Structures are given as structure tokens and as C-alpha cells.
Amino acid sequence: xxxxxxxxxxxxxxxxHTALSAASFSAERGEILALLGPSGCGKTTLLNLIAGFxxxxxxxxxxxxxxLAGVPPNRRDMGMVFQNYxxxxxxxxxxxxxxxxxxxxxxxxxxxxxxxxxxxxxxxAEHGPRYPHELSGGQQQRVSLARALVVRxxxxxxxxxxxxxxxxxxxxxxxxxxxxxxxxxxTAVLVTHDQEEALVIADRVLLLSGGRIEQVGSPEDVYxxxxxxFGARFMEATxxxxxxxxQRDQRGVMVRAAFGTIGTSACDVSEGDSVTVMIRPExxxxxxxxDGGDNAVGGTVLRTNYHGTYRRFHIGVExxxxxxxxxxxxxxxxxxxxxxxxxxxxxTHVLTP
Amino acid sequence: MTSRxxxxxxxxxxxxxxxxxxxxxxxxxxxxxxxxxxxxxxxxLSDGWFLSVLRRxxxxxxxxxxxxxxxxxxxALYLSQTWRRGRTLVTFAIIAPMLVSAVxxxxxxxxxxxxxxILSRCLAALGLGSxxxxxxxxxxxxASVHLLLPLMVLPIAGSLQQIDPSLIRAAxxxxxxxxxxxxxxxxxxxxxxxxxxxxxxxxxCASSFVTPALxxxxxxxxxxxxxxxxxxxxxxxxxxxxxxxxxxxxTASVTxxxxxxxxxxxAGARP
Numbered sequence: 001x002x003x004x005x006x007x008x009x010x011x012x013x014x015x016x017h018t019a020l021s022a023a024s025f026s027a028e029r030g031e032i033l034a035l036l037g038p039s040g041c042g043k044t045t046l047l048n049l050i051a052g053f054x055x056x057x058x059x060x061x062x063x064x065x066x067x068l069a070g071v072p073p074n075r076r077d078m079g080m081v082f083q084n085y086x087x088x089x090x091x092x093x094x095x096x097x098x099x100x101x102x103x104x105x106x107x108x109x110x111x112x113x114x115x116x117x118x119x120x121x122x123x124x125a126e127h128g129p130r131y132p133h134e135l136s137g138g139q140q141q142r143v144s145l146a147r148a149l150v151v152r153x154x155x156x157x158x159x160x161x162x163x164x165x166x167x168x169x170x171x172x173x174x175x176x177x178x179x180x181x182x183x184x185x186x187t188a189v190l191v192t193h194d195q196e197e198a199l200v201i202a203d204r205v206l207l208l209s210g211g212r213i214e215q216v217g218s219p220e221d222v223y224x225x226x227x228x229x230f231g232a233r234f235m236e237a238t239x240x241x242x243x244x245x246x247q248r249d250q251r252g253v254m255v256r257a258a259f260g261t262i263g264t265s266a267c268d269v270s271e272g273d274s275v276t277v278m279i280r281p282e283x284x285x286x287x288x289x290x291d292g293g294d295n296a297v298g299g300t301v302l303r304t305n306y307h308g309t310y311r312r313f314h315i316g317v318e319x320x321x322x323x324x325x326x327x328x329x330x331x332x333x334x335x336x337x338x339x340x341x342x343x344x345x346x347x348t349h350v351l352t353p
Numbered sequence: 354m355t356s357r358x359x360x361x362x363x364x365x366x367x368x369x370x371x372x373x374x375x376x377x378x379x380x381x382x383x384x385x386x387x388x389x390x391x392x393x394x395x396x397x398l399s400d401g402w403f404l405s406v407l408r409r410x411x412x413x414x415x416x417x418x419x420x421x422x423x424x425x426x427x428x429a430l431y432l433s434q435t436w437r438r439g440r441t442l443v444t445f446a447i448i449a450p451m452l453v454s455a456v457x458x459x460x461x462x463x464x465x466x467x468x469x470x471i472l473s474r475c476l477a478a479l480g481l482g483s484x485x486x487x488x489x490x491x492x493x494x495x496a497s498v499h500l501l502l503p504l505m506v507l508p509i510a511g512s513l514q515q516i517d518p519s520l521i522r523a524a525x526x527x528x529x530x531x532x533x534x535x536x537x538x539x540x541x542x543x544x545x546x547x548x549x550x551x552x553x554x555x556x557x558c559a560s561s562f563v564t565p566a567l568x569x570x571x572x573x574x575x576x577x578x579x580x581x582x583x584x585x586x587x588x589x590x591x592x593x594x595x596x597x598x599x600x601x602x603x604t605a606s607v608t609x610x611x612x613x614x615x616x617x618x619x620a621g622a623r624p
């Protein structure tokens with residue numbers, strides 16, 4: 001009953017294969033949600049279920065408390081931005097944007113001002129008379145966004161909207177897309193396999209794997225505090241350390257690992273449990289001998305790689321390899337040098353298996 | 354450079370097999386008495402009977418083209434829907450007329466359209482007159498549509514299959530119902546296939562010989578029949594050649610006019 005868009009225990013099966021199993025979540029009016037996951041995780045299925053291109057085997061999808069079961073896509077009052085933009089090649093930009101307004105019977109005079117408004121919003125005010133094939137990929141993307149927004153849909157669905165653009169443009173467009181959705185106060189569901197895209201655009205991220213929702217949280221939550229090993233790996237975390245819980249305290253638990261005892265942040269495990277602990281590579285610092293944090297270990301430099309925005313150190317610690325991403329201002333170390341690593345308990349997370 | 358070179362064999366065959374004989378026919382048509390002159394053309398163009406045959410040929414071909422166009426679109430739409438089970442059967446039924454000899458197929462139509470034929474009997478049973486369709490313009494059109502349908506269905510089905518399914522989804526989510534999608538997305542995007550099909554059907558119909566000759570006979574002659582008569586029965590080769598060139602000019606001008614119209618309608622759209 002909560003939320004503007006509410007997905008309740010929705011299951012979709014193809015024969016024996018369950019593409020989506022009992023997925024539940026909701027979105028508030030004006031909220032931007034990202035469905036993030038690798039290919040085959042069920043995110044596109046979920047989007048197509050919301051759009052009405054597929055029917056769920058079980059469960060309900062509601063918008064503003066209206067059950068959408070049996071409502072065809074053209075009566076759902078939604079907008080959609082497609083991966084390949086899906087612009088009508090035989091129509092000009094203007095006519096493309098006009099399509100939804102005509103289908104909704106908006107009078108001509110009103111149509112003209114709304115088209116102009118929508119094209120101005122995406123920065124293509126001058127491109128109305130052009131044909132889609134005369135535009136660049138980024139411009140086509142914007143037209144597709146304008147076409148979906150101009151009808152003022154109750155919900156905007158975006159299916160991998162930026163994946164056909166090159167890296168540089170994708171970063172710039174991600175920020176633009178967020179800005180455009182924000183200024184239109186649009187409730188939106190974005191499907192993507194690109195974690196950065198999800199983090200930049202969304203207010204809340206749903207991480208999907210194997211047809212299940214793994215984690216729901218703010219971009220910071222999902223990135224900094226992944227709950228599962230899958231989530232951590234997907235968010236490009238490194239440094240997974242296996243150990244056994246020795247004791248609980250107010251801040252979390254103490255875990256005995258191969259190279260010593262590690263203090264962690266709050267978690268829901270008991271003494272004696274075997275657990276995996278994760279520390280993001282940028283949360284570990286190389287410190288001077290004698291200095292330390294909540295957790296500190298000594299190690300040997302294996303190799304150093306320059307990544308442009310940071311320097312990645314591979315450090316051997318008692319047979320285990322830890323990676324440390326340090327600012328480029330940190331001097332590179334020669335292989336074989338001994339270093340001291342430190343990190344705080346707040347950045348040390350116990351993963352649920 | 355290399356791709357241009359690859360065209361040469363086809364171009365050579367084209368010149369030798371088509372342009373060379375065509376030039377020969379043209380030469381025959383302008384030398385009726387051993388001297389260069391246009392008397393064969395003026396004779397054709399000043400004779401009301403020959404002109405009526407030319408008009409009939411163009412008009413019946415246009416009607417046949419329009420009918421095949423209208424009939425083909427739903428069939429092509431059906432064939433482009435890959436989930437349909439009966440596709441193979443329908444495809445075969447559509448192509449079948451092309452697999453049968455023109456003579457056998459036309460005799461089939463003679464039986465159906467003739468005085469004792471099933472069509473005439475049905476019309477009589479329904480009280481719609483006692484006439485039959487053999488040796489009528491309607492009969493020629495029916496048999497021609499049957500023959501030429503695949504040449505229209507296949508290019509349109511090709512056009513339909515090239516439509517990206519996400520375009521249909523985009524139209525749906527924008528609020529368009531089935532009818533709007535058909536007229537604003539599907540149909541306009543089929544124009545290339547329809548243009549190709551219409552040009553092929555029109556030219557094939559205007560120049561076809563066996564079907565109109567057997568169904569229409571000497572009572573309802575078409576251009577090809579007149580050219581045959583002049584060349585084979587009356588041995589007037591210069592006049593037959595002139596008639597052939599007049600037919601060529603007529604079909605070419607109709608085709609070009611149509612292509613121009615279709616071209617201006619899609620000006621600027623993706624080729």
C-alpha cells in the first residue's frame with residue numbers, strides 16, 4: 001500500500017526458468033530508482049512487466065493504488081526510453097516528439113508549445129525539422145528522452161539508456177539525465193548494468209541477481225556497504241578476507257583472520273560463525289610505521305599500477321593479497337618494500353553469504 | 354574501385370542480352386520500308402483501336418497493381434509475424450502460382466471463370482446474373498492478381514521484417530492503439546517494399562502475354578497480344594516493334610511517375 005509505484009511479490013517464469021522471483025519494492029512520487037545488475041539478472045524483465053509488455057505469473061504492480069493487471073501498455077500512461085532510442089526513422093524530430101501527444105489527443109496549438117518546451121529542455125530546440133539519422137547518438141538519446149517526457153507520463157522507464165554512447169559522453173549524459181528528470185519531477189525507473197550510471201542518476205538503487213533483489217539502498221549504501229559477496233564484487237570491491245567471529249562488542253565483531261584479528265562495523269552474526277569481511281580498496285591507507293587505525297597490518301609491495309585518478313598497490317599480507325587504491329600523490333613503492341596498512345572499523349564490512 | 358569492377362560482368366551481360374536486342378528492335382521499328390521513318394509509330398498512334406488496346410493495357414495493369422497492393426499488405430503482415438504457425442503453408446500458397454506453368458494455370462482459370470465454371474454457377478445460384486467472366490476485363494484482372502501476388506507480398510514482407518520491434522513498443526507506450534500504430538508506423542515504413550512491389554507488378558502485368566491472351570483472347574486484346582499478332586501472324590515486324598516501344602514508353606512513364614511520387618513522400622527519411 002506504500003509508494004506511488006508499488007511492485008508486490010512479482011514473479012515471471014519462462015517455462016522452467018524463473019526470470020524474476022517474488023520481487024517487491026516501491027517508489028515514491030518523484031523518486032528515481034535504478035535496477036542494477038548483470039545481464040540475465042531479471043532487470044529488463046522487471047521493466048517490461050512495469051511497462052506492460054509482459055504479464056507477471058504472480059504478484060501485482062500498482063501505480064497510485066491502481067492495479068495494472070490486464071492494462072495494455074498504451075493505457076498505462078508511462079514513458080519509455082529505449083536502449084537503441086527507437087526513434088521513428090520516417091518522422092522528423094518534431095513529429096517523433098509529437099507522436100505521444102497526438103495519440104493522447106492533445107490539441108494542435110498546445111502540442112506545438114509542449115514540443116518546443118520538451119526539445120528546449122533536452123537542449124535540442126533547433127533540431128525539430130531534422131530526421132533521426134541526421135543526429136548523433138547523444139542527440140538521438142535526447143530526442144528519445146524528450147519524446148517520453150513531453151506526454152508527462154506518470155512514470156518514466158529507461159532501458160539501458162546510455163549503453164550505446166561512448167564512455168566520455170556517457171558520463172556527461174548521466175549527469176544531464178539526472179538533471180532533466182529532477183527538473184521534470186519525474187518518477188523514473190532506470191535499468192542498467194553500469195554501476196556508475198546507477199549511482200549518478202538514481203536516488204535509490206536496487207541490486208538484482210538471478211531474478212532476486214539482493215539489496216536496496218541509497219547509492220552510497222549499495223556502493224560502500226554491499227551486503228553480499230555478489231554485491232561487493234559487482235560494485236568492484238576487492239579485499240575479501242575469510243575468518244571466524246571471536247567476540248561481539250558495541251561497534252561490531254572481532255574476526256580472526258590468517259594475519260590477525262580484524263574489528264568490523266555493526267553486523268548480524270554470532271560468535272563462532274565463519275564469515276567473509278570486505279574492505280574497499282580506497283578505504284585502506286598506507287601509513288608510516290608506528291601509525292595505525294582501528295585495524296593495521298604490515299605487508300610487502302608486490303606491484304604498483306597507475307590508473308590516472310588513483311594509484312593501485314598490490315600488497316602481500318601473510319600469503320593474502322590486498323589491493324589499496326591511494327591518491328596519485330602517494331609515491332609509488334618498489335616491489336619488495338615493506339609497508340604498513342591501516343583502515344577503520346567503519347569501513348570493514350561483514351558480508352552475508 | 355574493386356566493387357565497381359565486380360559490376361562489369363553483370364553490366365556486360367546486361368548490354369549484350371538486353372540493350373543490344375532492344376537496339377535491334379528499335380532499328381526495325383524506325384525502318385519500316387527500308388528507310389528511316391516514323392510511319393509505324395504514326396500508324397499506331399492515329400488508330401483508335403490500337404490506342405484503346407494501349408489504354409486498356411495501362412488501366413488493367415494499374416487496377417491489378419492496386420488490387421495486389423491492397424490484398425498483399427494483410428498477407429505480408431501475417432507472414433512477418435514469426436510466431437504464426439501457418440506461415441510456411443501460407444508462404445507456399447502465395448508462391449505456388451509461380452511454380453505452375455503459365456498455360457496450365459490459365460486453363461485452370463478458364464475452367465473456373467468459364468460458362469460452366471464454379472464461379473459462374475455460384476453467381477447464378479445467388480441470382481447475380483447468368484454471365485461468366487471468361488473473355489472479360491474482370492477475368493484478366495482476377496487471373497493477373499493471382500499470378501502476381503507473390504511479387505508484391507514478398508517485398509512488403511521483407512520491409513515489415515526490417516521494422517525494429519522496439520519501434521512498435523515505443524508507439525504502444527506512447528499511447529498508440531493498434532490502428533494508429535498500423536497507419537503511423539507500420540504502413541509508412543513499408544513504403545520501400547510497396548514501391549518495389551508495385552513497380553514489379555505493374556511492369557509484369559503490362560507485358561504479360563499468356564494470361565491475358567488465354568483469359569481475354571482476341572475479344573479483349575492487350576498490348577502483348579497485339580504485338581504477337583503483328584509479329585507472328587501478320588509478319589509486320591516494323592509495326593510490332595513500334596508497338597513494343599510504345600508499350601515500353603507507357604510503362605516506363607507510369608513507373609517513373611510513381612517512383613517520383615513515392616520518392617517525394619519519403620524525402621529525407623532513412624533510405
